[in-house]
Amino acid sequence: MTDYSIFFIIAIAATGIGALLFLLSLFGLGEHDLDFDADSGGADVGLLSVKSGIGFFLGFGWGGVLAQGLGWGMAxxxxxxxxTGILMFLIIGLSMRFIMSLKSDGTLNYETLKGMTGSVYISIPGGRQRGGQVTIAHPSQLLYLPAIQEGEETLPAGTPVEVVSVAAGVVTVKPLH
Structure with a gap:
């Protein structure tokens, strides 16, 4: 077996496994990746993942095949x-980390609503009684939330309001003047 064929075997094996992972991901079966990155903050995908490891062997194999094809010595x-393998490892690992950092879980942090303005959608009775509703144009979505207010007079639909506090998903509002 020649030196050239060792690189070729690594290249073909890595290409086959990479193609299989790609095909599985097309059907949603290859989405779970083993991740060995010690950094738990930020993205879910670390540099030491199966995909970046396959990238290393893919680059290593084809880089060796190319070098041997150009007549370079073994060293x-x-x-x-x-x-080439390290370069592929870094490109794939950092690309996956970047792509995964774009994910959002869509969970609304109610504390961000304090100070935002909106309008009464369903009249809000006075005296902290429930039954009213407001609309707030949050940067991520239009929200329809149950609302109460501390004033004694009912706030009719269409009244502009400001969120004063949030407790258990119910916003306390005051009319804008």
Whole structure:
């Protein structure tokens, strides 16, 4: 077996496994990746994942095949293969980390509503009685939330209001003057 064929076997195996992972991801079956990154903050995908590992072997194999095809010696071919493998490892790992950082869970943080303005959608009775509703144009979505107010007079629909506090998903509002 020649030196050229060792790189070729690694390249073909990594390409086959990479293609299989790609095909599985098309059907939603390859979405779970083993992640060995110690950094738990931020993105869910670390540099030491299966996909970036496959990327290393893909780059290593094809880099070695190319170097051997150009007539380089074994030491130069291994160096070129290692460089290409590390480069692929970093490109795939950092790309996956970036893509996963774009995910959002869509959970609304009610504390961000304090100070926002909206309008009464369903009249809000006075004296902190329930039954009213407001609309608030949050940056991520239009919200329809149950509302109460501390004043004694009913706030009719269409009245502009400001959120004073939030408790258990119910906003306390005051009319804007």
């Amino acid at each position: 130069a071919s291994i160096a070129a293969a290692a460089f």
